[in-house]
Every structure is written in C-alpha cells, then in structure tokens.
Amino acid sequence: MREQERKTTWMTWLGMHLLFVVYSMSTVISRKIGGAELFSREFLWGYFLIFLCLGIYALGWQQVLKSVSLSQAFANKAVTVIWGLFWGWTLFGEHITLPRLAGAALIIAGVLLFARDEAETEGKVGAR
Numbered sequence: 001m002r003e004q005e006r007k008t009t010w011m012t013w014l015g016m017h018l019l020f021v022v023y024s025m026s027t028v029i030s031r032k033i034g035g036a037e038l039f040s041r042e043f044l045w046g047y048f049l050i051f052l053c054l055g056i057y058a059l060g061w062q063q064v065l066k067s068v069s070l071s072q073a074f075a076n077k078a079v080t081v082i083w084g085l086f087w088g089w090t091l092f093g094e095h096i097t098l099p100r101l102a103g104a105a106l107i108i109a110g111v112l113l114f115a116r117d118e119a120e121t122e123g124k125v126g127a128r
Contacts, residue, residue: 009067012064012067012068013068013076015060015063015064016060016064016068016073016076017076017079019056019057019060019061019064020076020077020079020080020083021083022053022056022057022060023053023054023057023080024080024083024084024087025053025087026049026050026053026054026057027084027087028087028091029046029049029050029053030046030050031092032046033045033046033047061073071114072114072115075110075111075114075115076111076115078107078110078111079107079108079111081103081104081107082104082107082108085100085104
C-alpha cells in the first residue's frame, strides 16, 4: 500500500472513531437532561445539543461509508459500548465491574476478529 493510501486509511479510521465519541456524547447529554422539566431551558438546550451531535454523526457517517465497507463500519460501531463505560465512570461516577469489563473485552475481541477476517477475505477476493 502506498504511503498516501495508508495515511488516508488511517485518517478514515481515526475520523470514524471520533464520530463514535460524538455519537456517544448524545447519550451523555440525554442522561444529563433526563430529570429536567419538560420544555425548560435545560431541556431545550440539551435536545439542541443531542440533535447537533447526531447531525454531525450522520454527516460524518456518510463520508466514512465512502471509504470503509459497511460491515466493517458497523462492526466498529460496537466500540460505543466502551465509550459508554468510560463516560459513565468519568462523568457519573458509575462503577466499572468485572462483568462490564468482560463484556467490553468480548466486544473488542469480536471487532478485532471480524476486522481481521474481513481483511483476509478482501485480500483473497482481490488476488483472484
């Protein structure tokens, strides 16, 4: 793979995972405004931020799908579970328990196995 292609691939994957951070922030905002009074300033501001996050994510997702296969993109989307654990721990003081860590590890292992299999399959198809 040429250096420019490698850089483009790396930037695409980085951009995709930054989009997952933005996507996961919409759930953080949702939890923050969960107790707000309906149509209060906090409620409306929170919903605006949620729609902004989801809009950025939707536009970015379309760009990612131009460069990454749909199956790989959706497999990587599973890392939002990891971000959920992180945000819960850092922002809400939730405990990260062994079952939660085990679940996160299984998700990461599944994504890595899928990505490896997908890369091998693409390599075999391209070699024909």
